[in-house]
Amino acid sequence: MMKQKDLILYSGLIILGLAAPYLFSAFKVQLTYLCVLIVLAMTWNLQGGEMGYNTFGNILFYGLGMYLTASVQVGMFFPLAEWTESGGEKTFVHTTAQYFQGIGVGLLVSAIIPAVIAGAIGYAILGLRGHYFAICTLGLGIAAGEIAGGIEIIGAGQGFTTPPFPAEIVDTEARGKFFYFLSFALLVGTFIFVKYIYGSRFRLILNAIRDNEDKAEAMGIQTMKYKIVGWMCSAFFCGLAGGIMGGLIGYIDSTDVAFDGREMGVFMVLMAILGGKGTLWGPVIGATLFHFFKEGLWTLILGWQYVALGVLIVVIVVYFPEGLMGWLREKYPERFGEVIDDKDRKAQVELK
Amino acid sequence: MDFLIFKAPMLMVQASLDGILLGILFALIAYGMALQWGVMNIINIAQGDLVILGGYIAYTIYLWGIHPAWGVIISPIIMFFVGWALYKLVINKVVDRDLFISILATFGIAIVFQQLMNFIFGADVVVAQSEYGTTMLFDNSVTLPNSKIFSAFISVLYAVALVIYMKKSRLGRAIRATAQNARAAKILGVDTEKVYAATFGINAALCGIAGALISITLTLHPYVGLPYTVRSFMIVIVAGLGNLPAVAVSGMGLGLFEEFADYILGTEFRIGAVFMLLVLILVYRRFKLSKKREYLK
Numbered sequence: 001m002m003k004q005k006d007l008i009l010y011s012g013l014i015i016l017g018l019a020a021p022y023l024f025s026a027f028k029v030q031l032t033y034l035c036v037l038i039v040l041a042m043t044w045n046l047q048g049g050e051m052g053y054n055t056f057g058n059i060l061f062y063g064l065g066m067y068l069t070a071s072v073q074v075g076m077f078f079p080l081a082e083w084t085e086s087g088g089e090k091t092f093v094h095t096t097a098q099y100f101q102g103i104g105v106g107l108l109v110s111a112i113i114p115a116v117i118a119g120a121i122g123y124a125i126l127g128l129r130g131h132y133f134a135i136c137t138l139g140l141g142i143a144a145g146e147i148a149g150g151i152e153i154i155g156a157g158q159g160f161t162t163p164p165f166p167a168e169i170v171d172t173e174a175r176g177k178f179f180y181f182l183s184f185a186l187l188v189g190t191f192i193f194v195k196y197i198y199g200s201r202f203r204l205i206l207n208a209i210r211d212n213e214d215k216a217e218a219m220g221i222q223t224m225k226y227k228i229v230g231w232m233c234s235a236f237f238c239g240l241a242g243g244i245m246g247g248l249i250g251y252i253d254s255t256d257v258a259f260d261g262r263e264m265g266v267f268m269v270l271m272a273i274l275g276g277k278g279t280l281w282g283p284v285i286g287a288t289l290f291h292f293f294k295e296g297l298w299t300l301i302l303g304w305q306y307v308a309l310g311v312l313i314v315v316i317v318v319y320f321p322e323g324l325m326g327w328l329r330e331k332y333p334e335r336f337g338e339v340i341d342d343k344d345r346k347a348q349v350e351l352k
Numbered sequence: 353m354d355f356l357i358f359k360a361p362m363l364m365v366q367a368s369l370d371g372i373l374l375g376i377l378f379a380l381i382a383y384g385m386a387l388q389w390g391v392m393n394i395i396n397i398a399q400g401d402l403v404i405l406g407g408y409i410a411y412t413i414y415l416w417g418i419h420p421a422w423g424v425i426i427s428p429i430i431m432f433f434v435g436w437a438l439y440k441l442v443i444n445k446v447v448d449r450d451l452f453i454s455i456l457a458t459f460g461i462a463i464v465f466q467q468l469m470n471f472i473f474g475a476d477v478v479v480a481q482s483e484y485g486t487t488m489l490f491d492n493s494v495t496l497p498n499s500k501i502f503s504a505f506i507s508v509l510y511a512v513a514l515v516i517y518m519k520k521s522r523l524g525r526a527i528r529a530t531a532q533n534a535r536a537a538k539i540l541g542v543d544t545e546k547v548y549a550a551t552f553g554i555n556a557a558l559c560g561i562a563g564a565l566i567s568i569t570l571t572l573h574p575y576v577g578l579p580y581t582v583r584s585f586m587i588v589i590v591a592g593l594g595n596l597p598a599v600a601v602s603g604m605g606l607g608l609f610e611e612f613a614d615y616i617l618g619t620e621f622r623i624g625a626v627f628m629l630l631v632l633i634l635v636y637r638r639f640k641l642s643k644k645r646e647y648l649k
Contacts (some may be wrong), residue, residue: 056450125631127638131395131451135585139630142578146624266459275454306467313460317453318445 028176035183041271041283049277052210055336059138059265065110065242073102114239122228145259276325375607382587384558400580406563420480428557437558505564528551
């Protein structure tokens with residue numbers, strides 16, 4: 001059973017989440033971003049934090065989701081090639097019903113196909129370990145961007161304009177609210193799912209793989225199976241997140257928006273590490289902090305933001321590799337349910 | 353997409369020569385990567401950005417009116433100190449850590465470098481004119497820019513010089529000793545900290561040479577560093593650490609692959625093909641090793 005304290009916390013957060021677009025009406029787009037960033041950080045954490053497979057490749061599923069949602073949304077009603085050729089000009093207009101049907105089916109597709117692809121390539125790629133896996137997934141993400149930039153039907157280098165929000169809805173706030181609630185629903189779904197994983201045997205298996213894969217295998221765990229399933233879970237949510245972002249941004253570019261390894265791909269790693277990988281709340285806190293930091297600072301240091309980002313990466317990675325939660329855990333181990341008696345603590349000190 | 357290359361055999365000669373000359377240049381960058389990977393156990397994502405920075409140094413002296421070929425001497429000297437400073441600032445804190453830490457940290461460095469180069473040199477594609485002319489072969493059906501021949505020649509020259517230096521000099525021997533066993537080298541009086549700094553500096557200097565050559569043979573742009581990193585990573589994992597002939601051969605192989613991919617798939621897929629090749633090579637090696645129940649490590 002859920003403890004009463006938790007119940008208050010969760011219901012409070014949900015109420016806050018539901019009220020946020022009305023309270024901070026001007027920041028709906030930022031809040032949507034925040035939800036998506038948290039989802040990406042949490043799903044990255046499943047790989048990097050729990051499984052010990054530091055991937056740069058989740059951006060692949062994010063970008064795929066983006067392209068798939070938009071393509072399905074257009075392709076269901078209009079010829080896709082003509083749409084991208086005309087650069088999304090007003091030659092074809094979605095009716096309200098068409099728009100929502102399209103985005104619904106599109107999101108469904110963009111959840112399933114990335115997961116299927118993750119399953120298909122997982123066997124080949126998850127056999128790599130450590131930094132080979134990291135570099136391989138980095139290559140995969142960038143290759144996807146370069147290849148998508150050469151395919152004519154999805155707009156190639158000139159980009160893909162996603163269907164505009166139906167003009168029949170007069171309420172100017174509707175678009176922002178729609179995407180916010182969509183992403184908030186995704187966030188809640190992801191959180192429930194990840195929390196469920198955290199309480200399950202599946203997480204223990206992932207941890208066993210992280211700590212010593214050979215031993216885990218020797219214990220009779222079919223590590224490959226679990227690794228693939230873990231990756232598919234991430235791909236599922238990353239695809240959805242990408243689909244929502246595609247609709248929100250309204251324009252898909254192959255390397256700058258969809259397969260944006262330089263921004264989103266690094267952000268998700270950074271957020272998870274900043275918060276503390278291998279914890280439930282770490283990525284959530286990390287993503288929130290990062291988003292506030294980014295939005296607050298980006299405008300102040302306009303032009304220098306990437307320099308700041310690079311320096312931030314170096315500082316976080318070199319000085320805080322355990323992240324915020326790791327730091328808290330070291331400081332207040334009792335809060336994390338770790339019982340350390342004085343004898344142990346002294347022994348630790350002597351060892352150092 | 354048409355397969356013009358199979359209809360015209362001369363295009364094949366052209367692509368092969370281009371590929372081999374380009375591949376020698378890649379091999380030089382890969383040699384630097386193998387050096388630091390072998391000695392310090394660091395994978396440097398910023399490798400390609402060091403190359404581009406070296407290129408911009410050559411481009412700068414070209415703008416000052418000096419012939420850009422002098423860049424192959426000036427650029428490595430400056431880059432050596434850049435590498436040294438980089439080591440003292442960041443790299444020395446990640447040397448003994450997990451490899452992923454070094455990947456991420458150098459990724460951060462790469463972003464900083466890209467952006468600073470963007471500020472200083474602008475976001476335009478630039479090239480330094482060497483005005484070396486071109487060589488025509490086979491009744492003018494194959495054209496080779498002399499700058500490419502020059503760059504291959506200089507690369508070989510520097511590589512040979514470096515090999516001799518590593519074999520004979522005191523520092524070279526210290527570097528090799530550290531690569532074999534850092535702890536034992538330390539006990540025997542090698543200042544490993546200095547060796548690491550020098551290794552990183554030499555790697556940066558190699559990148560500087562390669563960059564200067566790229567500035568006259570290819571083009572420069574602040575954001576094209578990462579493909580060079582991936583190419584050198586690929587060459588190193590195919591050739592293995594510390595195997596210079598294999599590095600040279602696989603470098604040329606990669607150059608050939610790229611030129612042919614360029615003709616067959618089209619230029620827009622060139623970089624994509626390089627990255628896909630990386631994935632395929634890794635996956636191939638993973639399956640080959642898994643038959644022996646081993647894995648890449």
